[in-house]
Amino acid sequence: MISTLLSRQQRGPDGAPAPRLLFGADYNPEQWPREVWEEDVRLMREAGVNVVSLAIFSWARIQPGPDAWDFAWLDEVMDLLHENGVGVDLATATASPPPWLTTAHPEILPVTDRGETLWPGARQHWRPTSPVFREHALRLVREMATRYAGHPALVAWHVNNELGCHNVYDYSDDAARAFRDWLRARYGTLDALNHAWGTAFWSQRYSDWEQLLPPRLAASHPNPTQQLDFKRFSSDALKDHLRAERAVLREVTPGVPVTTNFMVMPGTKGMNYADWAGEVDFVANDHYVVPSPQDRDELSFSANLTSGIAGGRPWFLMEHSTSAVNWQPVNLAKRPGELARDSLTHVAHGADAVCFFQWRQSAAGAEKYHSAMVPHAGADSDLFRAVTALGDTLKTLAPVAGSEREPAGVGILFDWESWWASEQDSHPTSLLDYHQEALDWYSALLALGIRADVVTTGTDLSRHRVLIAPVLHLVPAELAKDLTRYAEQGGHLVTTYFSGVVDENDHVWLGGYPGALRDLLGIRVEEFGPLPAGRTVALDDAGTGGLWTDHITVTAPETEVLARYRTGTYAGHPAVTRRPTGSGSAAYVSTRLGADGLASLLPRLLEPAGVVSELPAEVRGSVEATVRRGPGGRFLFLVNRTDEAVTVPGLAGEVLVGGTDADGAVALAPRDVAVLRTPTG
Template sequence: MPPVGSRDWLRWPRDSDRPRFAYGADYNPEQWPRAVWEEDVRLMRRAGVNIVTLGVFSWSRLQPGPRTWDFGWLDDVMDLLHENGVAVDLATATASPPAWLTTAHPEVLPVTRTGETVGPGARQHWRPTSPVFRRYALQVTTALAERYGGHPALAAWHVNNELGCHNVHDYSDDAAAAFRAWLRDRYATVEGLNHAWATDFWSQRYTGWDQVLPPRLAASHVNPTQQLDFARFSSDALRDHLRAEREILHRLTPGIPVTTNFMVMGHTSAMNYADWAHEVDFVANDHYVLPEPGGADELSFSANLTGGLARGRPWFLMEHSTGAVNWRAVNPAKAPGEMARDSLLHVAHGADAVCFFQWRQSAGGAEKYHSAMVPHAGADSRVFRDVVELGRVLREDLDEVAGTGRLPARAALLVDWDSRWAVLRDSLPSSLLDVHDEALGWYRAFLEAGVRVDVLPTDADWEGYGLVVAPLLHVLPGATARRLTGYAEGGGHLVATYFSGIVDENDHVHLGGYPGPLRDLLGLRIEEFAPLREGERVALDDGSSGTLWSDRITVTAPETEVWARYADGPLAGGAALTRRPLPGGGSAAYVSTRLDGEHRTALLGRLLAGAGIGSELPEDLRGRVELAVRAGADAEYHFLANRTGEPVKLHHLPGTPLSGTAAGGEGGEDARVLAPRGVSVWRVPPRDPAG
């Protein structure tokens, strides 16, 4: 854990230097009569809740008018929670402006790409670049900091809420002015902008900054670099709002950490969390599992990436669900065991806080059908009994795990936000590509192989890993290309995929043939892309097949090995999978198509073997069980998650089970059974660093 007195983690009101898991939820007492509050804290004690996020959507209660304030109810709640041993992650309440503010200042409302003004009546109806909104938001932030900065219940500050969930892209005049300022900062001169945006194409050349606008609705395809820069700007505008609130909180309450809840999940990609992670005292994340086959794998991928963003420090699972959500077309409840599995998978990847949206299920409003720790049925329910049991597991069985960090894997999987943005826009050889889907496909291959991998942003320190997979790294600045080249030439094993290394940071194509600055490293050259139509497949001569993409490859280095060739179609006989061994003992491999799961796993097995990386799991568990490892000074903690719908026997594993297993099956005391959707945690002696 961070040292006492640092701002790197929660400031616990009591016994602040003792590591422990935080457990709780978003709490909305303003939705309920005061008579319910006493029952709430009684049930919180029963469930082992020790922290709540408070005040997220309370601005209209706290400030009923421009010059009137009402803190009495919040004073009472803060005191009540403290008296009952519950710490508070206090929100700045700026996520949803009150009706009086948008009535008096409709100019704070966002504007869509087509010029429509977004009305109030939901949430996040504010422009990230509005100076009027910023003034009022910082006013309420200041008022809260001055009133509660010294309250003994205060454990952390929670800036806004899910920044950018609904208002990341604003096309208003405020946004246009801020965008121009951002571009001046980046390019200095209009000529610099013209070069970066290649404005001689389609006669888009600018002669003054006042001519530059956000990429609003146009007659045809909007300038691609303009689109990419607007994505960068939009993320930065929200980050700047985070900074503005954070600076007030740091100045007025210097000992209290500040965070905001990211949304590292699914295809959420509009906020560059690799950049944002440097702006908070600790990383917090919201995640909602996909209710479909493989949803737990995506949860693991997102939790792993959140751990990568946190750079190995403890991070806070701010929101997930006990059961159903309310915002999908169909919202099924979770099956027995899934709530605990989802929670512990986050813990496996470094979370030291497990919290839900929300504490008590709302009786009215847009999220009244969203599950909670206390459901509509009340405490006499399966959900609440499961909540109580999970609290017990975190508090009793896994108490010694709190404060440990995740043990680095030997392989890394890179995720790049610029590439995610660039591949999702128009005017590309294929609109079917998706960086998240490709990265998740490789992550599943690691799970099937039973090999741990760390999911990292491209700006992380990944040079020390034995194998680095960089899928769909489409935007490749020179500095990153040099890092990749130096990594492989220095003995590392690099895997690149199709449509990588194509453009620089200005979205200009690296000329001379694809994949640009990786050509010489990979020992190949591509003159033309060969994207595949939706549903089209291409066969390879090793028995595998690919979708989405193929490449017309010319092998240029005599030492480049062709591991598979195209077996049919116009590319028949051409190289499809290659690997170039390098003099320093490293290698650079290229995968020119999207392989199906089974054959991607087989290819990964060959790549891992070449890098000298094997599975830490017994052979019969590989693919059936996911392994994640946290490590403290005196022990490792192995999290084993059942990826199947059947019980799995854990024979002769080293160490001692702490939770999640039951004695039984063949082998007596040496055998344990891991239930379907179960997670088991084992204490294992630390490995020899020299080994």
């Protein structure tokens, strides 16, 4: 789908769409005088830009009043871009309602759990469940679609923008009514809801649907299943808005693909993107690096997870930054080489488009210090030269377009509902970080030079010889059966503390932890042993655990103890176990070991599956390897994770990007990326 988006702009000698990677940015010409537009398209040609996202925050310009429309400027921009070979991913412009709409209809504004109204002045000041907002938004969408249905620049539709970034949780009366409708559809009867919510506790039993509310500010901890269902509902409410806009677009422009930009990155957990993926014609993602010791590992992890959400198919990197952002406590500029390395890491994990926020750095507004392809310094700058160099690299990598991720031997299972449920209040610890635990396992595999896929529940688990399911807290009965079948049929499951504990209603699986996975793992835990902040325990294999411990009793004679606690309350008791079952196994890690500790443990966990690194021993940990495969060949991406030069010997293939030394080994400069192509059989 993505590789054909620009088919109107470029075709091969046989008339078929020519493969190419897309390159561009959000483009906001309404921020600039008309004379700047000509310079913009000239510089776009120079940089190799072939696609832009347009009109994202243009509602107030397009519709300056309830019955007033101004498309003349947008017509001119669309024509200008087409004349210069740039395709348009046209936004529906519904992301931020204009002042006239919020003044006339303040009832569309979101409300917090404390009853506070979120007023205009920033962006995304609208309720996902507001019928008034929906009416006005869909009117705009229809006007946009009707006007540009036949425009040759239009290559895709961009619904709204970063749905839920600032308005995922709305507690208004509109939300309350929609939540009740959602609950009726989910449970059917009040008896079923009362059972699911466990309302016998704290005298919460409901006798009428009208009594049900979102989990607004309460005197104590709100009902946990009510909280979980509100998270589900809130994700579904935004998904419903996506569907509503999509329906209009497909009616008016049935041949134009529709997407919206996800935000697969830490801290953005309110939207269940695995559930949303089927609603778009191709997956698109925005990602920004948050400085940390694992920041580049996290970039790779999020790109990998985006590929998992996309089912391994190519996807669109809609936004990332050329350099510094504007919204962190300290906004660091990227070092030389990082712009290209970040971009090509996304390509390595399946992105067929590399786009930035934004094309030209704003002179005014809240994001004026956010970097862009054309910085405040202009085209005569190191940053623009780096942008142009990246454009040339992407042209070289055109054969990669359309290829899919080659499955790895290891899969890391990432589950949104376990993320939501495991971090709720009234738990054994408030220090648990679901995303961090998953990232630690990924970082450990990178340190060992082992490729892994980040996958979501509902995918084909059998594609991976090893499946790591960290903090898989919420396990419905069917998922427990799937994991048992996976292990019995030759897969090797690894899970961790606080896994298998509750069902889909957030009810504890009784009989001892880890609940739904207890028999599969061949262990039983009677009571959790969370650790205070800063306290650690030693394992007899010299590892150190933190955050959590378990008092494990082995219940199956075939269960092996791979490591024991050497210190702490449970000294002498098992810390890591593995139970052979069928032709596979199921292992349990009962403490947080961190990336370094997991890197020490993982070889023992991977050994039964025969999973080893494909990289030469001397570069494991320094280089990340990722593989894409398609009609154009098998493409091995080598990403230098370090600030030192690295040489990778013993690899065969045509070097598309990067260089070789005198002996033919691949030579990677600091923060460099190389790509090798070999024929596919």
